[in-house]
Amino acid sequence: MKRGLGKGLGALIPTTNIEQYNPEKDTIMEISIEEIIPNSFQPRTNFDPEKIAELAASIKEHGVLQPVIVRPHNQGYELVVGERRLRASKQLGLEKIPAVIKTLTDQDMTEVALIENIQRHDLNPVEEARAYKRLIEEFGLTQEVVAKKLGKSRPFVANFLRLLNLPDNILELLENGKITVGHARPLLAIDDKNLQQQLVNQIADGQLSVRDTEKLINNSLKNKKQKPKSPTEIPSSPILDDIQERLRLKFSTKVNIKDDGKRGKIEIEYFSYEELQRIIEMLDEHNY
Incomplete structure (x- = not known):
């Protein structure tokens, strides 16, 4: 038939x-x-x-x-x-x-x-991250190409890939819906695996909100006297990632936003004097 x-x-x-x-x-x-x-x-x-x-x-x-x-x-x-x-x-x-x-x-x-x-929203965050990784590793695609094919932004893909740096037991909690991406992402700022495990147990057992989780991690880092990672290593927020992507598209060059939770800076790269002039003209044109 x-x-x-x-x-x-x-x-x-x-x-x-x-x-x-x-x-x-x-x-x-x-x-x-x-x-x-x-x-x-x-x-x-x-x-x-x-x-x-x-x-x-x-x-x-x-x-x-x-x-x-x-x-x-x-x-x-x-x-x-x-x-x-x-x-x-x-x-x-x-x-x-x-x-x-x-x-x-x-x-x-x-x-x-x-x-x-x-x-269809059928994938959990870990499955989605592993699928992105497979496209990159097996077929030699860049994050930019993967994002374009899937209708996502490059920072969105990059943020999911970062999740795979978490220990397997935390990924399992994320995979089973015990914690969310918003809970998991701040854990990437912690180097101490024991501290990381203690915190994730509190998150899973206490049903903490994402904001509560961020506060808990910041307080734990202070109590342990663990110096937070440098601005370039701290996992960026979706809001900053979106702003960074918009600026990159606006100026047609690489843009980095570095933030340590209190202050930060925006870096706009240029590769020639002409390109610098072009960026300056765009800033002048929009009264930035």
């Missing part, structure tokens, strides 16, 4: 290098579930059994409304998009599932799987 592809994938594909959906070319075919292997590039590792069961109940009543995406693999297919639909269909004991077959590279596979999960 062949059918036209719905709009769901069409909204996803344009953000990647994959050709945008063409109703005259793309068709849906019923293929055997046994011929489909899991997506080895899937950034998501946790799937809620209750949500899979709910989806299975919906599929039982209404059928699979949106096809999965697969690519040819050996004598069968490899899943690209639609892990939950595939799992729910298997749970129901279905033999076939509607699918669109596309020829994709490994990089395409990673990008599409990542974008789909991000758009």
Whole structure:
């Protein structure tokens, strides 16, 4: 059976290098579930059994409304998009599932799987950070390129990557939703692993707000007489990252905002006298 592809994938594909959906070319075919292997590039590792069961109940009543995406693999297919639909269909004991077959590279596979999960808010912060890292390390992409492909800012991607510097046990708490990104980010300012663990236990047990966490960490650093990291090492805030990115785009050059929590400075780089003149003219023009 062949059918036209719905709009769901069409909204996803344009953000990647994959050709945008063409109703005259793309068709849906019923293929055997046994011929489909899991997506080895899937950034998501946790799937809620209750949500899979709910989806299975919906599929039982209404059928699979949106096809999965697969690519040819050996004598069968490899899943690209639609892990939950595939799992729910298997749970129901279905033999076939509607699918669109596309020829994709490994990089395409990673990008599409990542974008789909991000758009649906299906990834936890650790899964998202690891997916960014995979795109950078396995495919040689820069943070800037990854950000552009995913519709994010470079500082946003950089901040998520920094989270991976935390110990595994703290990442596990973040992954399981015991602490938030706002709680985890200030912990990066602490070098003492024992102190770091003590604080994260208080955060997890005390249900502290992000502001309370920041105060707790600042007080702990003072009590331990631990000198805070230099302004360039202190994890920046999302607000400062956004301002830094806007200035970078405004002046078309590298801009750094250094902040130690009390004061800071803005550095605007230039690589020639002409470029310096251009920046000065822009500042004069806007009465900065």
